[in-house]
Amino acid sequence: MVSSSVVDLTKVIGKTLVATPERRQEADADWDVVKKVQAGDVAAFDQLILKYRERVYSVIYNLCANREDAADLTQGAFIKAFQSINRFQGQSSFFTWLYRIGVNATLTHLRKNRLRTFFSFDRIDEEDKSAEVLEALTDRTGADRETFVKELQEKLNEALQKLSINHRMVVTMFEIDGLSHNEIAEIMGCSVGTVRSRLHYAKQLLQAELQSYLR
């Protein structure tokens, strides 16, 4: 009786950490799917894969800057989540839990292959805002667009790789994946203040590294 109320309370707290109502709805919907999978409906897990594969891949890709490694690690994260789905008790939202699995796998991979770094990039999807930015930069430099975009990608990734893993994670999740401070804090297991300070420091470093592109 007491334990069940404690579990409920932790679920509530975990879900209140997910600030926005959209996220809360999303978390509730995920929890329903997870319960199905836990009940034995293995095919229901495909819904979760389809829903989160791009976001998980994006985080991992921006952390390790290698698309092949990112694909392997993303698959590994889903497999691990599938194997451990019975241990998920809804204390946090499913996507936070899944992110944590993916991020931990990536950290392990990066530590193992610290001396081996190969970059392989996905193409920049030039639409909306990114196209405007690229337009502005190519007009200013007068360089060939294709060449310039490749060079910019390399510079961006080099600058990110110069950050420590923790700082890179914060920047990636906040600026690239659009997670909130609370979510990042929950995924990384640190306080929101730590997330903010890491973000501030990482941005300062990136600003210094990419000064030539910032006008």
Add this chain to the structure above:
Amino acid sequence: MPDRPSSPLPKVTLEDLLRLKRAERPPPAFWTEFERDLRQKQLAALVERRSWWHGFAAVYGRFGRLGIPLGATAIFAVTFLSIVRYSQSEGESRLVSGTNFPTRVAVAQAQRMVSAQPIAVTDPTSIRRLDQLAVTDVASAPSAAVDAPRETAKEGTGAISWLDHLPEGRERSAELTVADSMAVNLVPATLEPALVAPSLGFEDRAMPAMRVRHSAELLPTAAAATESRRARLLAALGSAVTYQQPEPAAPEHARRSVIRHMDEDGLDHLNIRPESEGALLSIRF
């Protein structure tokens, strides 16, 4: 050459650059391959037999958050037990060295069993510290053949001056009989030879008199031999002593015999080594 229109260029911020990273996306074909690979891995994971230690890993993971407190508690407990055990063993070793077996005087047990009387007390006046030495015929003790009164040991030899150094409250006595000391020495030596070795150290030589009575009080507890064992030991002792056995009625003879074996330089390290069933026993004064 016409000038280019000087339109203000849009400002590019760090967030804009990072947004470009967000725009990096794999082509649709990538996801097809991704899904195929994932399906294969998922099936392999379903089929794969998990190792036996995965159960332990799961249990450990469940109690993982208690790992640090449990570890700290375990370290504290081990440290505490080590300290307690160390202090106990130190106390025991002090007791062992304090009982000082080689120079032990068996007061209660030995006298009760042997009913021996000291028959000779020597007074080597040429000896610096040891003014008087009592030697008892241990071999004849069980048969109560030794009848010489203790006064015999005292008379003619003067006071035992080294016993003057005994602490106050302790009975000054010249009853340091070899019968007593032999009996008591032999009992612990037979019981636990390892206890004898560490006690043959500096303390014995430095403060022999200080421990005479004290050790006599501790000995009954240290040497917990049964009655039959005592009898056996004493019987063995009777046949084992092969050194100076003064005549009961001739204390002077015994005194001379002892003096002959004692020169001035060797007094402090005098060892008398009777053989008892192959075992050596040291008596140090």
